[in-house]
Amino acid sequence: MKEQVIALTVGRADLAFKPTEVEYNDYMNELMPDNKVAPAHNFLFNCVTDETKDELRKVTGSNPGAAVQITAAVMAEYAPQLEIKVKK
Template sequence: MAEKSGKKIELEVGDASLAFRVSLEDYHNYQNAFMPDNKVAPSANFLKRTVESGSKDTLQDYLEQGLTVELASAVASEFKPDLEIRVKK
C-alpha cells in the first residue's frame, strides 16, 4: 500500500506520540466543514482521515477523553506555514 501524500505532522501528547499525514485537500475539507456550532464532528473526521495507522488506537483514546478540537487545532495549525500578512494602508 502506497503512503498517503501530504505533510507529515507529529504531536507529542502526554507520554504518547501521534503522527498525521495532511494534504491540502484534507485541510480544505476540514476548514469547509468547521462551523461555529459544529466543531467536534469535523475535527474528529479530520483527525481520523489524516492519522497514520500506527497512531489510530492512541488517537481514539484521546478522542474519548474529549480532546478532539484541541488535537485538530494543533494539527491544522502545524499544517499551515508561518506567514505574516499585513494590510497596506
C-alpha cells in the same frame, strides 16, 4: 507538495498525522459556528497514520476536548499563520 508528517506527543501517546490539501479543505468547509467537534474528529481520523490510530482513539475517547485541541496543533504546523499587513 511533499507529504508532511506531523508528529505530536499528547500526554503519553505519540501520534503522527499526514494531512493533505483535500483533508484540510474538507475540514475548513465543514466548520460551522455551532459545529466544531465533529469536523475536528473527522479531520484527525482521516489523516492519522495507521500505526497511531489506536492511540488517537484512546486519547479522544478519554477527553471530550481532545479532538479540537489536537486539530489546532496539527493545523498550526500544517498551515501556519501568515504575517499580513494592510497597506494604505
